[in-house]
Amino acid sequence: MRIGxxxxxxxxxxxxxxFYEHAGLLPPPKRTxxxxxxxxxxxxxxxxxxxxxRTAGLTLAQIREVLDIRDAGREPCQHVHDLLQTHLHDLDRQIADLQELRHxxxxxxxxxxxxxxxxCDATTVCRYL
Amino acid sequence: MRIGxxxxxxxxxxxxxxFYEHAGLLPPPKRTxxxxxxxxxxxxxxxxxxxxxRTAGLTLAQIREVLDIRDAGREPCQHVHDLLQTHLHDLDRQIADLQELRHxxxxxxxxxxxxxxxxCDATTVCRYL
DNA sequence: CTTGACCTTCCCCTGCACTGGAACGTCCAG
DNA sequence: CTGGACGTTCCAGTGCAGGGGAAGGTCAAG
Incomplete structure (x- = not known):
């Protein structure tokens, strides 16, 4: 199967x-x-x-971690669980920050x-900010 | 007053x-x-x-818009109001997106x-994702 | 035999808001 | 008169996830 x-x-x-191959996410395939x-x-x-x-919002670096574990012959499931937990905390913090900013x-x-x-005087530019 | x-x-x-001067946010000052x-x-x-x-989350481009209006001798207040409204909608969308992702x-x-x-089979990498 | 679609590597560009560093000039205290 | 703290310009890099395009090689159809 060709790249296209x-x-x-x-x-x-x-x-x-x-790009994924260069980033270590895809192993270099055989060549014709x-x-x-x-x-x-x-x-x-x-x-x-x-x-x-990616849909779950993981970065390529995080995805590569999981792939590396799998490629090393181990089961990445526990690592995936930990990753999701960290990600959940990150999301909660981001949401809280955005909500505060929205306020x-x-x-x-x-x-x-x-x-x-x-x-509004000119030196202050605009007092509504 | 010197730059330091x-x-x-x-x-x-x-x-x-x-950087702000180069970006057009600060007018070039006199030189000694x-x-x-x-x-x-x-x-x-x-x-x-x-x-x-910046604390309100505006980009430098948006801030420059406001400054340009003020520097042109006009009052930027109405523009600031519109800008804040747009920003509010953007924030709402971002928050909604993040909440959906969190789910x-x-x-x-x-x-x-x-x-x-x-x-989990190896070809799927990990079924928990 | 040539056209067009596909493939290769290579390097630079995007947006955002800076930050680091090189190479050099200026100013003041000791 | 020398050292150090400050200033100047200019170029390059950061993180993220690719995209654009050049210059050239390959392959199947007409």
Whole structure:
């Protein structure tokens, strides 16, 4: 299977596939006599895993950790569990930060609901921020 | 006032000040005979506005818009109000997206609570993702 | 035999907001 | 007069996940 076929089968691009190979997420495939990459169907499953992981918001570095464990012949399940737990905490913190920011911005927005430009002096630029 | 003093007075760095000047956020100040930047106290107020705007999560491009309006001699208050409204909607969308992602990840995490590695085959890498 | 689709490697570019460092000039205290 | 703290310009890199495009090789169809 050539790189274009794999890209179509996995819903990505040839650029991304070469990038993943360079980033250590995809093992370098065999080459045809003319130098073309020649993938097995295992690559489709691997790319599906990568896609699922990306959907879950994992970074390529985190995904590579999991793949490295699997490629070393071990079961990555426990590591995946830990990773998801950390990720969950990260998400909670991000959400809390954004909600706090939203609160601040909503307050500023209310204050600026009936702006009185004469109240804003040029040195302060705008008092509603 | 030299660049180091302004940096100290505004709680930032000389690197950032030169970067802001280059980015069009700070007007190029006068220079001393030896070529040193020589700021007035107005720069402190302007940097305070930039700091407040950054705290509200605005990008430098958005802040520059506001500054450009003020520098053109107009009152930026209405534009600030519109900007805050757009920003509020962006934040709502970001929060909603993150909450949806959190749901997905929480579900995956629960599924992986009692991982059974024998259930994971190598081609799938890990079924808990 | 040639056209066009596909493949190869290579390096640079994107957005965001800076940060690091090199190579050099200036200023003040001791 | 020398050392150190400050200033100057300019170039490059950071993290993230690729994308753009050049210059060339390969392959099947017409």
């Amino acid at each position: 076929e794999l890209a179509a089968a996995s819903g990505t691009t040839t650029k991304t596939l070469r 006599s003319s130098g073309y990459r020649d993938y097995t169907t295992a690559a489709v499953a691997r790319l599906d895993f990568i896609r699922r992981s 601040t911005v909503a307050h500023l927005h209310d204050r600026a609901a009936t702006p009185d430009p004469t109240d | 003093e302004l940096a100290a007075a505004s709680g930032t760095t000389t690197k950032t000040l030169r 005979s030896s070529g040193y930047r020589d700021y007035t106290t107005a720069a402190v107020a302007r940097l305070d506005f930039i700091r407040r705007s 997905t990840v929480a579900h995956l995490h629960d599924r992986a609570a009692t991982p059974d590695p024998t259930d």
